[in-house]
Amino acid sequence: MSELNEIYANFVVELRRGVTNLVVLSHCQQPSYGYQLVKNLADSGIPLEANTVYPLLRRLEDQALLRSDWDTSTDKPRKYYQITEKGRQLLAQITSYWRDSVKNIETILEA
Amino acid sequence: MESKELIKRYIYAVTKHLPENKRQDVGQELESLIEETLAERSQGRPVSDADTKAVLMELGRPVELAAKYDPHTKDALIGQPHFSVYLRVLRIVLLAVTLGMAIASLLEGFITFESNVFVFFASVLSNIWQGLLGAFAWVTIIFAILYQKDVKLDYDKDDLEDLPAVPERHQEIKLRDIIASFIFTILFLILFVVVPQVNIPLVWENSGLIPVFNPEVLITLRWLFVAAASAQILNLSIRFLARRHTLPVFFTTLLEAILQVILLLTWFHTPNAFNPAFVELTNDFAPFMFEPANWAPLQSLPVAISAMPLLLLIILGGVLLGTLIDLITTGVKTFWGQKA
Numbered sequence: 259m260s261e262l263n264e265i266y267a268n269f270v271v272e273l274r275r276g277v278t279n280l281v282v283l284s285h286c287q288q289p290s291y292g293y294q295l296v297k298n299l300a301d302s303g304i305p306l307e308a309n310t311v312y313p314l315l316r317r318l319e320d321q322a323l324l325r326s327d328w329d330t331s332t333d334k335p336r337k338y339y340q341i342t343e344k345g346r347q348l349l350a351q352i353t354s355y356w357r358d359s360v361k362n363i364e365t366i367l368e369a
Numbered sequence: 370m371e372s373k374e375l376i377k378r379y380i381y382a383v384t385k386h387l388p389e390n391k392r393q394d395v396g397q398e399l400e401s402l403i404e405e406t407l408a409e410r411s412q413g414r415p416v417s418d419a420d421t422k423a424v425l426m427e428l429g430r431p432v433e434l435a436a437k438y439d440p441h442t443k444d445a446l447i448g449q450p451h452f453s454v455y456l457r458v459l460r461i462v463l464l465a466v467t468l469g470m471a472i473a474s475l476l477e478g479f480i481t482f483e484s485n486v487f488v489f490f491a492s493v494l495s496n497i498w499q500g501l502l503g504a505f506a507w508v509t510i511i512f513a514i515l516y517q518k519d520v521k522l523d524y525d526k527d528d529l530e531d532l533p534a535v536p537e538r539h540q541e542i543k544l545r546d547i548i549a550s551f552i553f554t555i556l557f558l559i560l561f562v563v564v565p566q567v568n569i570p571l572v573w574e575n576s577g578l579i580p581v582f583n584p585e586v587l588i589t590l591r592w593l594f595v596a597a598a599s600a601q602i603l604n605l606s607i608r609f610l611a612r613r614h615t616l617p618v619f620f621t622t623l624l625e626a627i628l629q630v631i632l633l634l635t636w637f638h639t640p641n642a643f644n645p646a647f648v649e650l651t652n653d654f655a656p657f658m659f660e661p662a663n664w665a666p667l668q669s670l671p672v673a674i675s676a677m678p679l680l681l682l683i684i685l686g687g688v689l690l691g692t693l694i695d696l697i698t699t700g701v702k703t704f705w706g707q708k709a
Contacts, residue, residue, distance in 0.1 A: 292398065293405040308402055309429050313437035316395065328397075334405070337398050 278306060280356060282314055283341060283349045286324055291336040315339050323348060372421040376403055379425050386435035395438065403428075447509070447516045454522055455512040458609065461548055462504050469555035470500035476560075476567045476578075522610060540613045540702055551605050558598045562591050571647070583644045590636055597632045600625040614702040622699045626692045633688060637681045651680075 281304055285295055292312050299306050318324040323345035329336050341349065380399050384392040406424045407416050428434060436444070447455050474493040515522070560568050565587035570578040587594070604621035611618055636642055 291401075293402055308406070308427070309434050309437060312398065312402060313434070316391075316438055334401065335397065336401055337394075 277356075278310065278314060279318070280349070280352050281306075282311065283318065283323060283345055284353070286315075286318075286339050286341045286345070287349075289327075289338040289340045291329075291338050293336075295339075318345070372416060372418050375418070375421055375425065376400065379403075379428075379431060382431035383435045386432065387438055391438070399428075443517060445516075447512045450522060451512055451516040454610070455508065458512070458606075459505070459508050461551060461609075462508050463501055465548070465552045465555045466500045466504040467497055468552055469559045470497045472556060473559040473564050473567065476570055477564050542608045542612050542614065542618070544609075544612075547605055547609050550601070554598055554601045554605065558594070561587055562594050562598070565591070579647050579650065580644050581647050583641050586636065586639050586642055590632070590639070593628075593632045593635060597625070597628040600628045614699060616703060619699050619703040622696055626696045629692050630689065633685055637685055642681060643678075 281299060282295065285298065290298070292308065292315055295315075296306060296308050296311050299311075315324065315326075319326055319339065322342055324339045325342050326337050326339045329338055380396045380403075383399065384396045387395055403421075403424055406427075407420055410420050410424060411417075445452075471493065474496040477496075514520075561582075565584045567580060568584065568587060569581040571581060600621065604618070604625045607615075607617050607621050
């Protein structure tokens, strides 16, 4: 990998790190299980590794931003995650911050 | 290995790093993820071992996956901000130990009259090496504990209200003073605790080197020496971290002074504190040195002190005066600085 590509790859990782929480939290406004989340995000152009999403879901649950329930009604038991009230409040704050930032960054980039 | 067994082992390898109460739940969730991924990958055909391996490889190494579940896990023995302080302390300690061990080993070599130069230098190098290893281990262990236990250093105060004021010039503690005191303390420890048979050697015509103090007494009192030196090292460490006269600096200086006084009084009160051979030789030309100093001004003091040999009293007086001056200077700089 050339030096420029390497710097680019690191840059993308840094950018994505903060955004991942926002995307996952937003997606969990509807009950979702890990694998479905990975698929849906990939289909929306945000490819995230399962080994990133699963531990993240767990950490958000530990912070009481998500809650989870096992669905054992089918032959494939799945753990569904859904946003909590605390998660909703945080999501609103981060979304607003994100929109302002994107607007400001766009202004800078277009200058 | 069969696919199911491989999956079972993989999940175990991940979950064994997690807290007990999370293992089963995370394990079931991973199992569900692996099954879904395999089902999609095989598209209805029977799952092969190669499929399983590919899916597990995508998930990554078990230890790395487990680490993602607990991002707060510290993956370094000593990380920042402790690491920079650790490097600085280590440099000073290693320098002091090298100097101290070199001087002590050279003196020991002269005392034991090692005639083989190679054996002599090998023993000097070996002593220095052992000293360095010990010092390295202790400093590393202490800093690893400080880092792992999140003990905050004066350096990483991040609250604006807590930022330390820029020290006034008179309040500053110079690094060279700390290093000089540290080397002196290490030398003191080595001479009086590690090689008490050497302690302070004097060159005497026809008799070679004679230690001034009685080694047996030093061995009996070695814990007191260690305690006094430890108090001094504690004081120097606090001086190093604060780099100015603060209350902790003053109180550890006070502790150091108290321990020094206890050590000196206990030591000099012991009969035969001096090496008998040294006393014998000195008596030839200055017998008054070892007679009780029956000066009138001393008569009011407790018998234990007034009956001490003159030489001991001179040393005792000198050291106590030095300690008192140091304590007063530190006190004035601390409290004057606080008010300023």
